[in-house]
Amino acid sequence: MKTIETPMPGRKVVSREQWLEARKAHLAKEKELTRLRDELSRQRRELPWVKVEKNYVFDGPNGKETLADLFDGRSQLIVYHFMFGPGWEEGCPSCSFLCDHIDGASSICTRGT
């Protein structure tokens, strides 16, 4: 099959066999990244900790809640710091975009988080 150009510069249309060869070469790089990311995450989990000495009290739907309360019986807590400053009439659109993804991860609550 003759190689032809696509509407995108630098992208070519090739035979299925040529595509598979290129895809497999890229797969090797993807696997390398996967393993590197696993290793990076392992090293992240081994970072040292700092004890929280302050008693932070937040205002939430249930009234005053401490940082300890936010764990809600679990041992791990992830906080996203949403940009919504005093006097702002609306929150940050980019933070909102990130938060659009949080509820989809709600199953992490079954893992102590």
Place this chain on the structure above:
Amino acid sequence: MGWRFKWVSSFANHFNFDCHVSFTKDEMAKGQVYYNYAMTEFGSEEAGGVSVFYKDETGDIFHTYSSYARGLDMLHGAYNYLDLVPKGRDEDGLTFTMARVRHHDRYSNGDVDPKAPYSPPKGSICSHGPVEDHA
């Protein structure tokens, strides 16, 4: 916004300042703030970030991790999808990388004007694009 995750306000405490995602007027006046583990110019009193804590059986709490700016990339599922398609995140030539991002009830027919200048949240003093540009 229809979200179900829990929201709390840190207005009454120093939490966001201690986590280096809120900045005092004094810090802002000096022109540089401590964000993403370095002093940097920053045009907003607020910045984005994620922080992780662990609570042990005695109730002691430990801060284990914080990340900011491009360090938040993997929390955006939409970017992982866009990284699969030929056009990618398609951010070249934008005024800032998140110029296509809106509150999710403000996309009309999937189209936004990515060339539009950054529109800060109403009532805020953001003077530039959002924090992801400070990778």
